[in-house]
Amino acid sequence: MNSTAYLIPEQTVAFEEEIKKSVFITQLAHTPSIESAKAFIDSVKKQHSAARHNCWGFVAGRPENSMMWGFSDDGEPSGTAGKPILAQLSGSSIGEISAVVTRYSGGIKLGTGGLVKAYGGGVQQALKLIQTIEKKITTLLRVELDYSLVAIVQSLFTQFDAEEVEAQYSDKVTLIIEVEVNKAEALTESIINRSGAKAMVSPVKTTRT
Incomplete structure (x- = not known):
């Protein structure tokens, strides 16, 4: 699994231009799955049901994962x-x-070269408007430890940008920690070292993205 972070859209944007009396409206949206991409496409088709063409493309996963295009x-x-x-x-x-x-045709033919330029150019202009945020790839760790070690272990979380997402208190304390995949091994080693190998660290089966 590729654990490096990548950029995703922060919001939906639109760009509109008129080329030879045809109106081209480009809409970009964050779609974290193929299902959500298709849902967005369907929503735009309904929004512009009177248009002759609603052409589309999507990159539904990591930017380089062509299986999701x-x-x-x-x-x-x-x-x-x-x-x-x-x-x-x-x-x-x-x-x-x-x-x-979306294309509302004005009756003037653009030719194949003109269409390629219009559709690609619309997306190019819309991409200039979009704000992005970084998507970090994280995983969950389970830490089992004595009450006396909790403060010591929690002091490491800031250093590794880790977040405590769950805590269970019984005979011992069980903490569920979310951390970036590429920092999980170093955090595990630090917890074991700082606790004198008294804290037990194990991965939680589910990987979150």
């Missing part, structure tokens, strides 16, 4: 809409992003 020309000549849209998205280094470009 998709695109459609939605009736435009093959290769003139979906591929240029996807090319802009996949080249942006932003993950979990979808684009739908």
